[in-house]
Amino acid sequence: MASLRDIREKIRGVATTQQITGAMKMMSTARLGRAIEAINLTKAYISRLEHIVQSVKRELPGFKHPCLSEREVKNACIVVIGGERGLCGGFNHELHRFAMQAINEHPATGRKLAVIGRKPVRFFEQKGIPLFAAWPDIGIKSVETDLFPISASLFELFVSGQVDEISVIYTSFISATRKQPVISRLLPVDTGSMGPRAENQATHTFDFLPSPALLFDQLMPRYLRNLLHRAIVESSAAEQSARMTAMTSATDRAEEIIDDLKLDLNRSRQALITREIAEVIAGSQA
Amino acid sequence: MKKSFTVTLARPGRHLISFEAKALQLPGDRGSLGVLAGRQPLLTVMEPGVISILEITDHRRLFATTGGFCEMIDNEATLLCDSLITVEELEAEDAAGEKQLQQTQAATPATKNYRRDFTKMSEAEKRAYALTLLRKAVRG
Incomplete structure (x- = not known):
C-alpha cells in the first residue's frame, strides 16, 4: 500500500490538474461565446454580399461570369481548415480522417491541397502529403487581415484556370453539442444555394458603377474571403466547443480520482492507526 | 417625396x-x-x-x-x-499610418488621369491612405 505522503502528493497533483482543466474549460466557454457571435455576424455579412449577387442575376438574367459558370473539374484546390491546438477530444482526429477520405474520393484528377491551421499542417506533413500552400498560424483574432493574401492567392488560382474548383473542408458548428466535418464548394459560386431576398422581389433598374462584369470582378474575391472567414470562425467555434466538452469531462474525472484517493488516504490512515494500537496493546501485554 | x-x-x-x-x-x-x-x-x-x-x-x-x-x-x-x-478610432492609428502613406505615395504614383491605382496597393496601404483622407476631413 502507498504511504500517506505518496497519496497526499497524488491528491495535490490531481487537484492542480483539475484547476488547469477547470480554467481551460472556462476559457473555452468564453471563447466559444465570442466565436458564436462572430459566426452570426459573418453570416449576416455574407447574406448581404449574396443579396448583391442576386440583384445582378435578377437584373441581368443572361449575365455570365467565370466565377458563376460550371466547368468540367479536372483540377481542384481543396482547402482544409483545422484546429490550432490539442486537448479537444476527437476534434482534430475526426477532421483529419474526414479530410483524407474526402480528398481521396474527390473526382478531380489534379488536386492541390492548401491547409489552414497548425494541427492539419502537421498531420499532412507527417503523412508525407505534399501541400500546395500551408498557413499554420492563422488565429481567429487576426483572421480578417490574415485572410487577404490567402483569399487573393486562391482566387488567382481559380481565375487563371489552374484549378476548376475550390472546395473547403472544415468542421461545421451546428450547436454547442453538435459539430460535423463538411466539404463545401467555394468557387464556382452555387447561386442556387443562396437564400432568397427577404424584401420586395420586384425588378429594379439598377445603376451599375462600374459595369456588372467589373463589379463582379471585385465582388467575387470578397465573397471568397468571407466564405473562408465563416469557415474559419465555425471551425474555431467547433474546436472551442470540443475543448469545453473535453475539459468538463477531465475536470469531472479529476474530481472522481480525488474522491478515490481521499478514500485510499483515509483507509491507509485508519490501517496505520489500527496497526499502532495493536502494537501498543501487544507491547503492554508483553 | x-x-x-x-x-x-x-x-x-x-x-x-x-x-x-x-x-x-x-x-x-x-x-x-x-x-x-x-x-x-x-x-x-x-x-x-x-x-x-x-x-x-x-x-x-x-x-x-x-x-x-x-x-x-x-x-x-x-x-x-x-x-x-471611426473618427474615435483615428487617434490610435496615427503615427504608423502617416509613415506608411509616405512609403505608399513613393511606391504607387498616381495614374495618368491623376487617380491612384488601388489595385497595386496592399490592404495596409489602402488603410493608411483612407486614414489620411479621414484626418483631412476631420480637420475640415
Whole structure:
C-alpha cells in the first residue's frame, strides 16, 4: 500500500490538474461565446454580399461570369481548415480522417491541397502529403487581415484556370453539442444555394458603377474571403466547443480520482492507526 | 417625396451600424458619389476613402474605409465595407499610418488621369491612405 505522503502528493497533483482543466474549460466557454457571435455576424455579412449577387442575376438574367459558370473539374484546390491546438477530444482526429477520405474520393484528377491551421499542417506533413500552400498560424483574432493574401492567392488560382474548383473542408458548428466535418464548394459560386431576398422581389433598374462584369470582378474575391472567414470562425467555434466538452469531462474525472484517493488516504490512515494500537496493546501485554 | 433614407454600414465580423440620413457621400470608383433619398437603385464599388453621412439631425458622421460595395434599393443604402474606421478610432492609428502613406505615395504614383491605382496597393496601404483622407476631413 502507498504511504500517506505518496497519496497526499497524488491528491495535490490531481487537484492542480483539475484547476488547469477547470480554467481551460472556462476559457473555452468564453471563447466559444465570442466565436458564436462572430459566426452570426459573418453570416449576416455574407447574406448581404449574396443579396448583391442576386440583384445582378435578377437584373441581368443572361449575365455570365467565370466565377458563376460550371466547368468540367479536372483540377481542384481543396482547402482544409483545422484546429490550432490539442486537448479537444476527437476534434482534430475526426477532421483529419474526414479530410483524407474526402480528398481521396474527390473526382478531380489534379488536386492541390492548401491547409489552414497548425494541427492539419502537421498531420499532412507527417503523412508525407505534399501541400500546395500551408498557413499554420492563422488565429481567429487576426483572421480578417490574415485572410487577404490567402483569399487573393486562391482566387488567382481559380481565375487563371489552374484549378476548376475550390472546395473547403472544415468542421461545421451546428450547436454547442453538435459539430460535423463538411466539404463545401467555394468557387464556382452555387447561386442556387443562396437564400432568397427577404424584401420586395420586384425588378429594379439598377445603376451599375462600374459595369456588372467589373463589379463582379471585385465582388467575387470578397465573397471568397468571407466564405473562408465563416469557415474559419465555425471551425474555431467547433474546436472551442470540443475543448469545453473535453475539459468538463477531465475536470469531472479529476474530481472522481480525488474522491478515490481521499478514500485510499483515509483507509491507509485508519490501517496505520489500527496497526499502532495493536502494537501498543501487544507491547503492554508483553 | 421622402426626405430621408436608411444607411446601414456592415463590415466582416462586426455589428451593423444604422443611421437615418439626409445625404450620403461615398468614395465611388469614379470619384466621390453623393446619394440622396429616393435615389434610383444603385450598385457601386467603393474605393479607399471617406464615407460621409449627414444624419437627419444634421449631424455629420465620418468614416474611413478601405473599399467595399454600396447597394441602394427601396430607399435603403447598404454599405458593405472591407474595413471601417471611426473618427474615435483615428487617434490610435496615427503615427504608423502617416509613415506608411509616405512609403505608399513613393511606391504607387498616381495614374495618368491623376487617380491612384488601388489595385497595386496592399490592404495596409489602402488603410493608411483612407486614414489620411479621414484626418483631412476631420480637420475640415
